[in-house]
Amino acid sequence: MVDQLRRVCRQGVTTLPATGAGLSVMGKDKQFSMLTATDPTSERLEELQFVLGEGPCVEAGLTRRPVLVPDLDADGVSRWPAYASAVLQAGIGAVFAFPLQVGATQLGVMDFFRSSRGPLSSSELTCAYALADEAVGILLGGAADTSLTGPAELFQAQGMVMVQIAGTLTEAMSRIRAYAYAENRRLIDVVNDIVERKLKFDRDE
Amino acid sequence: MTTVSAERLSKIFVEVADTLVDDFDLLDFLHMLTVRTAGLVGASAVGLLLADQRGKLRFMAASDEKARILEILQVQISEGPCYDAYRTATPVINEDLRLAGDRWPEFTRHALAAGFRSVHAFPLRVRREVIGALNVFGSTVGGNFDEADVQIVQALTDTAAIALLQERAIRRGEVLSEQLQGALNSRIVIEQAKGAIAQSLGISIDAAFTVLRGYARRHNRKLTEVAHEVLADPAQLNGLAG
Numbered sequence: 001m002v003d004q005l006r007r008v009c010r011q012g013v014t015t016l017p018a019t020g021a022g023l024s025v026m027g028k029d030k031q032f033s034m035l036t037a038t039d040p041t042s043e044r045l046e047e048l049q050f051v052l053g054e055g056p057c058v059e060a061g062l063t064r065r066p067v068l069v070p071d072l073d074a075d076g077v078s079r080w081p082a083y084a085s086a087v088l089q090a091g092i093g094a095v096f097a098f099p100l101q102v103g104a105t106q107l108g109v110m111d112f113f114r115s116s117r118g119p120l121s122s123s124e125l126t127c128a129y130a131l132a133d134e135a136v137g138i139l140l141g142g143a144a145d146t147s148l149t150g151p152a153e154l155f156q157a158q159g160m161v162m163v164q165i166a167g168t169l170t171e172a173m174s175r176i177r178a179y180a181y182a183e184n185r186r187l188i189d190v191v192n193d194i195v196e197r198k199l200k201f202d203r204d205e
Numbered sequence: 206m207t208t209v210s211a212e213r214l215s216k217i218f219v220e221v222a223d224t225l226v227d228d229f230d231l232l233d234f235l236h237m238l239t240v241r242t243a244g245l246v247g248a249s250a251v252g253l254l255l256a257d258q259r260g261k262l263r264f265m266a267a268s269d270e271k272a273r274i275l276e277i278l279q280v281q282i283s284e285g286p287c288y289d290a291y292r293t294a295t296p297v298i299n300e301d302l303r304l305a306g307d308r309w310p311e312f313t314r315h316a317l318a319a320g321f322r323s324v325h326a327f328p329l330r331v332r333r334e335v336i337g338a339l340n341v342f343g344s345t346v347g348g349n350f351d352e353a354d355v356q357i358v359q360a361l362t363d364t365a366a367i368a369l370l371q372e373r374a375i376r377r378g379e380v381l382s383e384q385l386q387g388a389l390n391s392r393i394v395i396e397q398a399k400g401a402i403a404q405s406l407g408i409s410i411d412a413a414f415t416v417l418r419g420y421a422r423r424h425n426r427k428l429t430e431v432a433h434e435v436l437a438d439p440a441q442l443n444g445l446a447g
Contacts, residue, residue: 159400
């Protein structure tokens with residue numbers, strides 16, 4: 001999984017393009033920790049946010065929104081004084097942080113660093129979101145991106161199964177997907193059965 | 206649709222202005238907008254869709270969140286008046302659903318089954334970009350919008366754009382993207398919470414939403430916040446009915 005995630009980070013560096021990328025995951029203790037990065041500088045900058053407890057990545061995790069900082073010099077210093085100066089000193093001018101999440105399930109954050117200042121264009125943003133989606137899919141165990149776009153019933157089913165198995169949302173997602181795979185059924189059909197209460201999950205596998 | 210009352214309209218704009226304060230929640234605001242628009246023009250239902258990063262219309266808010274209405278809104282990811290309004294940046298007005306079967310087969314089937322007879326859609330515009338659409342449904346045949354009504358509903362739709370620009374640092378173009386992504390995720394949280402509540406209390410998804418919204422309202426909390434709490438601590442679910 002780590003290799004796959006590193007590949008996604010590298011793809012971002014090539015495609016966006018970016019100077020470097022890092023990816024952090026949320027642990028059971030609800031704390032973020034760095035999982036992988038494309039180069040030593042990115043690794044250091046990724047980790048630094050958690051050491052300092054501030055930065056675009058940290059904020060993206062807290063607010064559950066992307067944090068896009070095209071000009072760290074202009075915008076970053078007032079928002080994250082300690083972190084921004086360290087990043088600027090490392091030769092990075094822009095940071096773009098994307099939370100990796102499906103609704104209430106928080107999996108991690110992916111950051112892209114650029115030496116030059118400037119915003120991500122519309123197509124670059126689209127690309128970044130697609131990479132974030134891919135990372136979420138990998139973190140959820142290799143899911144295709146259908147689990148991220150809906151429809152509403154899919155997420156309703158996740159909530160229902162979460163309560164049924166007395167577990168987490170992530171576990172609920174896994175159980176639903178595993179069932180669809182094992183029964184060779186489309187995810188959406190399984191979801192509809194759950195929402196229509198024709199299919200219920202137990203606590204035990 | 207009835208002729209819009211100027212007094213009611215001005216009350217809505219005051220409410221919009223009051224809402225645009227620090228503690229602003231986008232989903233709550235969009236919901237309020239759909240409810241007020243429905244009340245103002247006498248519509249059976251009003252729904253709002255925003256485009257995600259792939260340019261696909263996603264359901265964000267509705268004056269009535271019954272499953273069958275969500276269905277009609279969600280089907281417009283590929284066809285329907287909102288789809289047309291979004292793509293062409295032009296309002297779609299006074300469509301009689303009995304005649305719309307060729308134009309939008311899937312959408313019309315769902316909308317007629319839900320008891321609607323007329324439909325309108327307004328593009329949601331922010332600066333030069335179209336970022337979504339507002340859907341208005343009537344249950345009577347011949348419930349027509351006149352020019353004044355069209356302008357007013359378009360103005361109300363445009364206030365959603367104001368809300369999207371309201372956040373601090375409007376100078377930052379990135380805010381819109383951050384905000385939309387946040388709202389899209391919040392929408393998912395609400396759906397997940399609906400499911401959890403429905404399962405826990407043994408009620409329908411629709412009833413679960415009523416419980417969720419009722420609790421948020423009674424305690425003056427943001428819908429998304431309550432939804433997060435419910436999912437983080439399912440034991441709270443039993444206390445929600447109160």
